[in-house]
Amino acid sequence: MNLTRRDALALGLGATAASLLPLRAVAAADDAIAVFTGGAKVGTGGITLTAPEIAENGNTVPVAVDAPGATSIMVLATGNPTPGVATFNFGPLAGSQSASTRMRLAGTQDVVAIAKLADGSFVKASSLVKVTIGGCGG
């Protein structure tokens, strides 16, 4: 195969674009976090994120969050085309600052939960979920 300079350039550009894709998804997650926190520093601890280590199917993955004293918790799937999953806002009659749901994951990725605590500070937890591809009809 003969490569012209133009071809080589196009190939190089293609490779760059491809390698940027996951970065763009992560950037979208970072943007969503910045909007949620207003750019405030995000600590750790005081928040629990429960998601399977291996999900049998990415289309229906159970996820639970728990952050005692939080006013709201945002859940992000950092590897999805759009990272938003849900934001739980707890009212005065919430029995706990915890909730669970089922989400879609486009592939193996980090799931992130960020809680806004009553004092206005933020804490974060993340969990790597491996999404398997079935052998048959999977």
Add this chain to the structure above:
Amino acid sequence: MASGVKPRVKVPKSAAAGGTITIKTLISHKMESGQRKDSDGNVIPRSIINRFTCDFNGQSVIDIKMEAAISTNPYFEFDAMVPEAGEFKFTWYDDDGDIYEETKDIAVA
């Protein structure tokens, strides 16, 4: 999506006054993500439930902003405080403007 949407909620019939109960909700909805294409290669437009709220006697228990990554037939589980007897109100808000509502009474023992 207005046809065939069926909300289900599970709330205990009674609770201790001031006690905490667990609530589960499930609603039949496709939650079309806006990421899929039909057989002709056209993007299927997003059509999801974008918000769910639960109130008790007019006060908020939980208010959830839902995104396209929530699975088909959205499911939630959360806890509520029950200060007195009354009514839980559950509301789902569809992208197409439809609103689905369900209520459940609870007694205090």
Add this chain to the structure above:
Amino acid sequence: MKTKMHRTVLGAAALSAFAFAAPVLADEDAELIVNGDLSIVTKTAAPAHLSDSLDEILSGWRFRNDDTQVMQMDDFDNPGMLGADVGLDQFAAVMGSEGKSCADCHDGPESLSTVRATYPKWNEAAGEVRTMQMQINDCLTNQMGAEAEKYDSAKMLNFEAMLAVAARGTPVNVAIDGPAQSVWETGKELYYTRFGQLELSCANCHEDNYGNMIRADHLSQGQVNGFPTYRLKNAKLNGIQSRFKGCVRDTRAETFNPGSPEFIALELYVASRGNGLSVEGPSVRN
């Protein structure tokens, strides 16, 4: 965990496409109790006709991981119950030119509690083996003057889910002798016939290799006692014969279609391999 009389040698084509590896993941010793009070038999002695190939039969539930298993342990958590609920509405709805609903002839789904466990079944008047869906279509067209439903349509699967709930916990018990026997023999032959470019029979995966991994998927025995099945993959109820079609397609073969004589025979045979397991539909699978 299992006894194998012999291990079939897989074709070279099959080996190159699918790698079988050691099992991981699922808790095969878990027990299924639904809603805290309904015990489901997910493991029992194999029926006599399988004595040459299996000692024990296992529901597909045992091969799923914890999160998937839990979804089927509570009817509220089980999204397949949405279909069963709609099935109840359909049961009460007037359909067709005769102005009748199912409920006009049948005294509630409870009166049909033996259906799910005993179909496919020989119908003497019609002189054929009928699946539940064939019988439902007979009711729709001949009794109610309604249009026949397509095989494995959403409406059909809602009916099936409702009938499965009515029969849940009862042992699968399809008859394989008498007039059904020749159809059963046809089904058995299909089960052991290699199909497609990969030259795989049902038995290659579901008898010889259950418990092993096929890529990232944990192979089950391919039992059908849990159908209709809510799959996490497509988030809806799935029918037995559509699953057969998916399997045969995955062997890279031209498949039979749901409702074909071949799949009716295969459904009877595969159902009979589960004689003794509980009806557990609508089940939850990956």
